[in-house]
Amino acid sequence: MKEVHVAVGVILRGNQVYVCLRPEDKHQGGKWEFPGGKVDSGETVQQALSRELSEETGIRVNTSSPLTEVVHDYGDKRVRLDVHLVTGFDGEPYGAEGQQGQWWSVDSLDPTVFPQANKEIINALHATL
Numbered sequence: 001m002k003e004v005h006v007a008v009g010v011i012l013r014g015n016q017v018y019v020c021l022r023p024e025d026k027h028q029g030g031k032w033e034f035p036g037g038k039v040d041s042g043e044t045v046q047q048a049l050s051r052e053l054s055e056e057t058g059i060r061v062n063t064s065s066p067l068t069e070v071v072h073d074y075g076d077k078r079v080r081l082d083v084h085l086v087t088g089f090d091g092e093p094y095g096a097e098g099q100q101g102q103w104w105s106v107d108s109l110d111p112t113v114f115p116q117a118n119k120e121i122i123n124a125l126h127a128t129l
């Protein structure tokens with residue numbers, strides 16, 4: 001199965017991260033996610049991260065660093081999540097595509113409300129902070 005390369009941004013401010021609700025009609029719909037999306041051909045991960053976070057949350061990414069990379073096979077889809085910690089940005093994130101968005105404290109993140117691959121992201125986040 002083809003692997004889909006995805007740029008994911010964990011937007012961190014203080015001890016909180018910004019999460020969005022995936023629309024019902026999308027893959028893993030109804031789950032909470034860190035904003036991001038597919039890396040287009042000819043695009044670097046950095047460019048994809050900036051573009052997706054601008055499109056989905058309206059922010060401009062200024063400072064980011066690699067957090068972890070997670071490969072996960074959902075059966076219907078195989079993804080490679082290139083996850084970056086976003087610590088510097090302009091603007092206030094909001095659900096720019098009409099989706100719900102919320103700030104959640106890092107300590108209270110419940111992996112069961114995210115897609116399965118995100119368990120590793122949450123673990124990496126706890127190990128890093």
Ligand SMILES: Nc1nc2c([nH]c(=O)n2[C@@H]2O[C@H](COP(=O)(O)OP(=O)(O)OP(=O)(O)O)[C@@H](O)[C@H]2O)c(=O)[nH]1
Nearest residue numbers: 006008027028033034035036037038077079115117118
């Ligand atoms: N953005 C994002 N995608 C995730 C996360 N965890 C996870 O398994 N994924 C998976 O990564 C894949 C690609 O993400 P996406 O659907 O946001 O891609 P996109 O913004 O380009 O959307 P599109 O479907 O409109 O082209 C999806 O299959 C999604 O289920 C996460 O935390 N954030």
Ligand SMILES: [Mg+2]
Nearest residue numbers: 035036037038
């Ligand atoms: Mg997306």
